[in-house]
Amino acid sequence: MFTSKQRVHGLLRMVLLGNLLFFLSCENKFEPVKPGLDVLIQESINLIEGRKIGIITNHTALSSNGEHIVDVLIKKVPNIHITALFAPEHGIRGDRTGGEFIETYIDSLTGITVFSLYQRNRKPTSEMLDSLDLLLFDIMDIGTRFYTYMSTMALAMEAAAEHGIPFIVLDRPNPISGEIIEGPILQPEHKSFVGMFPIPIRHGLTAGELALMINGEGWLANGIHADLTVVPMKNWQRMQWFDQTGLPWIKTSPNMPTLDAAILYPGMGLLEGVNISEGRGTSTPFNLIGAPWIEPDIVKSKLSAFQTYGIQLESREFTPVSIANAAPSPEYEDQLCKGFYLHIENRNVFRSVSFSLNLLSTLYQLYKNELTFNSYFDRLLGDSNIKQQIMDGIPVRNIIASWSGDLAKYKMARKNYLLY
Numbered sequence: 001m002f003t004s005k006q007r008v009h010g011l012l013r014m015v016l017l018g019n020l021l022f023f024l025s026c027e028n029k030f031e032p033v034k035p036g037l038d039v040l041i042q043e044s045i046n047l048i049e050g051r052k053i054g055i056i057t058n059h060t061a062l063s064s065n066g067e068h069i070v071d072v073l074i075k076k077v078p079n080i081h082i083t084a085l086f087a088p089e090h091g092i093r094g095d096r097t098g099g100e101f102i103e104t105y106i107d108s109l110t111g112i113t114v115f116s117l118y119q120r121n122r123k124p125t126s127e128m129l130d131s132l133d134l135l136l137f138d139i140m141d142i143g144t145r146f147y148t149y150m151s152t153m154a155l156a157m158e159a160a161a162e163h164g165i166p167f168i169v170l171d172r173p174n175p176i177s178g179e180i181i182e183g184p185i186l187q188p189e190h191k192s193f194v195g196m197f198p199i200p201i202r203h204g205l206t207a208g209e210l211a212l213m214i215n216g217e218g219w220l221a222n223g224i225h226a227d228l229t230v231v232p233m234k235n236w237q238r239m240q241w242f243d244q245t246g247l248p249w250i251k252t253s254p255n256m257p258t259l260d261a262a263i264l265y266p267g268m269g270l271l272e273g274v275n276i277s278e279g280r281g282t283s284t285p286f287n288l289i290g291a292p293w294i295e296p297d298i299v300k301s302k303l304s305a306f307q308t309y310g311i312q313l314e315s316r317e318f319t320p321v322s323i324a325n326a327a328p329s330p331e332y333e334d335q336l337c338k339g340f341y342l343h344i345e346n347r348n349v350f351r352s353v354s355f356s357l358n359l360l361s362t363l364y365q366l367y368k369n370e371l372t373f374n375s376y377f378d379r380l381l382g383d384s385n386i387k388q389q390i391m392d393g394i395p396v397r398n399i400i401a402s403w404s405g406d407l408a409k410y411k412m413a414r415k416n417y418l419l420y
Contacts, residue, residue, distance in 0.1 A: 031235040032246030036170030036208065037063050037138055040231045041076050047168060047229065048077060051133040054084040054124075056117065056156050059093045060140035060250045061170075069138050069170075070110055082112055083131050088139060088152040089118040090253045118148075122193060123155040126163065135160045137207070138170040140252050142262040143178075145186065145201045146194040146269060146380050149252075153207060154196055154214055161226040168229045171208030171419070175242035175249075176263050178204050178420065183266065183353040185406040186382030195382050200407060201353050202266040205414065208232060212417040232419045241347065254326035255285040260344055267356030268342075273377025274360065275370075277337050281320030281330030288318050289359075290339020292332060293370040299362060300340075307358040307396075310350030312343040357386070357396045364390055 061069040139149045160167040183201025197219050208230035215228045268286040271278040279288035296315035320330040
């Protein structure tokens, strides 16, 4: 148990750290970041010249001057043969609904075959790989374990290793910074496509660093290791947020319209495991949360400053509606929801997972007959115990403290794979 004095000291430490990070980020004159795609073309073109390659990618794979990877490679690399494209969840153009299966098709702009890696078989098959010399991965991630692009990367790495094909990751920024780590480590029994490896919800890695860790820790099937190369970025620093990179924000999926949504997502994404709207079916998903049975002012009165530090809750009413290719059947469709608009005031100290669990704990205390958990909640959290701990009234600070040993081990292992 923590005393009131310890909680105050903890809050002060968090405030001081957040202010220090804010000061450093303001003082630093960051150089524009060059993504791995730029570095590949400018310095490592020999890795792909004359090769028959497959590219696992989507609409986010742009150079620093806004050109898509396919256009860049065709224009800049002699004797390249782009034999296949592989699409993750949401499709090659990022406009398909989450969870929607996508079949193989021919891309109308390039004439290249697009194989979907978001169908019943989410791992490249022998038939898909037979004509390839190399697999190239370039997709923007958002630094959250249950965002599925990294699962697609891992399964493609595994397939490449099994078929003796080299695998190259073109690295991109972790948009929610590479310093903050939060949430429980995934327990093995909850391994799924929304969480494949023993990492926390907010893992603090880039895609390239995570690929190195997956490979180095032997997390691929049967301990197989990929012939992996990571082409790192230039000028990215771990404390950087995406809006400090000089790169334009790209909606990474239909419900990820802004950087703020990405910062909120590690915690607000957990609301998919309960009967609360996380704002799908509105123009501001993850900033808006609520349900018909919530009384916002009562909830706010129960949440302390410690539980909401770095964020402001504005009471709001909203009605989720069906939005094609984004939220065709949102929670509480066409029903008036009462809840909050979440304003991020200090992103350096705000902890989305912690806030989400404090919110759920408060809601359960107030509305235990209304709030329900579904089976997806444990899978998203990656921990079987937390739901029961919330229902038993265990303070969230104690729940979070129980992860500290596992997180310390993760941080030690993670150091071996940091590129920046």
